[in-house]
Amino acid sequence: MTKNQTSGIGVRRPVRSRRGALIVLASAVALPALAACTRSDSRGGSRAKPSAAADGRGIPDTRSVGGVPTSRETQRSPFPMTSVGLSWTGPEEGIRIRFLDASGTPSSSWTPVAAACPCGRDAAPGEKRTAVSRALVPADDARAYQVEYPEDIDILSGVVMDTVHGPERPRPAPSASRRKPSRESRPDLDDLGIIGRAEWGADETKVTARPAFSDAQALTVHHTVTANDDPDPASTIRAIFELHAVQNDWGDIGYHFLVDSSGRVYEGRASGDGGLPAHNAAAQVVTGFHTAGFNTGNIGVALLGDMSGQAPSAAARRSLAQLLAALSRLHDLDPLSEVTYVDPTDGARKRTSPLNGHGTWTSTECPGTETDIKELRKAVAEELAL
Numbered sequence: 001m002t003k004n005q006t007s008g009i010g011v012r013r014p015v016r017s018r019r020g021a022l023i024v025l026a027s028a029v030a031l032p033a034l035a036a037c038t039r040s041d042s043r044g045g046s047r048a049k050p051s052a053a054a055d056g057r058g059i060p061d062t063r064s065v066g067g068v069p070t071s072r073e074t075q076r077s078p079f080p081m082t083s084v085g086l087s088w089t090g091p092e093e094g095i096r097i098r099f100l101d102a103s104g105t106p107s108s109s110w111t112p113v114a115a116a117c118p119c120g121r122d123a124a125p126g127e128k129r130t131a132v133s134r135a136l137v138p139a140d141d142a143r144a145y146q147v148e149y150p151e152d153i154d155i156l157s158g159v160v161m162d163t164v165h166g167p168e169r170p171r172p173a174p175s176a177s178r179r180k181p182s183r184e185s186r187p188d189l190d191d192l193g194i195i196g197r198a199e200w201g202a203d204e205t206k207v208t209a210r211p212a213f214s215d216a217q218a219l220t221v222h223h224t225v226t227a228n229d230d231p232d233p234a235s236t237i238r239a240i241f242e243l244h245a246v247q248n249d250w251g252d253i254g255y256h257f258l259v260d261s262s263g264r265v266y267e268g269r270a271s272g273d274g275g276l277p278a279h280n281a282a283a284q285v286v287t288g289f290h291t292a293g294f295n296t297g298n299i300g301v302a303l304l305g306d307m308s309g310q311a312p313s314a315a316a317r318r319s320l321a322q323l324l325a326a327l328s329r330l331h332d333l334d335p336l337s338e339v340t341y342v343d344p345t346d347g348a349r350k351r352t353s354p355l356n357g358h359g360t361w362t363s364t365e366c367p368g369t370e371t372d373i374k375e376l377r378k379a380v381a382e383e384l385a386l
Helices: 030-037 232-245 314-331 374-386
Strands: 013-016 022-027 037-039 059-067 075-089 096-100 133-148 154-162 218-223 258-260 265-267 297-304 337-340 347-352 355-357
Touching: 037 133, 059 075, 059 232, 075 096, 096 337, 133 154, 154 232, 218 314, 232 258, 232 265, 232 347, 258 314, 314 374, 355 374
Parallel strands: 218 297, 218 355, 258 297
Antiparallel strands: 013 022, 037 059, 059 154, 075 133, 075 154, 096 133, 258 265, 337 347
């Protein structure tokens, strides 16, 4: 794949990488056309702007522009960037990024880019999967960026996003009232104060995934490898949504739930209004795109932040344990037991605990070296005993 494109509007086209895999990328158009950038709705605050939820104003549209940066090429944005999303093949390590202001003066030093959670959709029958690394890097309102990388890394796309400064539109109405089941038939998932999709600003017009449901068999914990102690987690979730739903062409966010450092729990993947978040009225779970090859019947919960160098906060650990306990009650799962997970789509089997980190299912350090899954299982078991 050649690397001579500059940033442009996000028009998707298939290209063939150096490694021969067919990849869908954002094609590049010259900078003068950038005013026609793609959009998805967003909501809430930012590091530079008060939250729309707090002051009652509308929801600012998210603006995004995709291109394929060459090494050390300056990629300019027509708007203040809140984050940059990168995807690549080759080694996970070796990429560095720095940001520039409107005059082209560097506003940050060169910083290594850490690959995010390798979540993803299941492969279609006969499809050959290509390992793609992805990262979401906070940009703090910079106006340009540069990436530096060696020859053995093939950058597939670089997407700049603004999740807070765009023109405002009317706030969406909250999701329609879900059926609230009786305490006997459903546990306390409905009592956790989960922040709904309309509240954090999901743009439902960009959702193209057709929901599929199955009985839940497992719970999987992830981390997003985004900023720790995030001052605006809703903005970060909107950026993740944009990457998953639009740039990755997954049709929606991959996770079922997300938990921030303050302990707030967010609804992830859409499931309709027939049941509790992530479920239909029959208590089946919607299939997410978070643990490729093992998505069906597997509920994905992502900790916002990077848990490789910092442990989850006490508030996040508490809310995570409460959420996983509620899900365990709902689906009659014992975190201290073993079960045989059976993929209903292809019959694949795996003997494991029903509560795991992402690394149980695939080769990854997700959910981070500082996330203690054994201790989490004990905490969930204690919650279940209350």
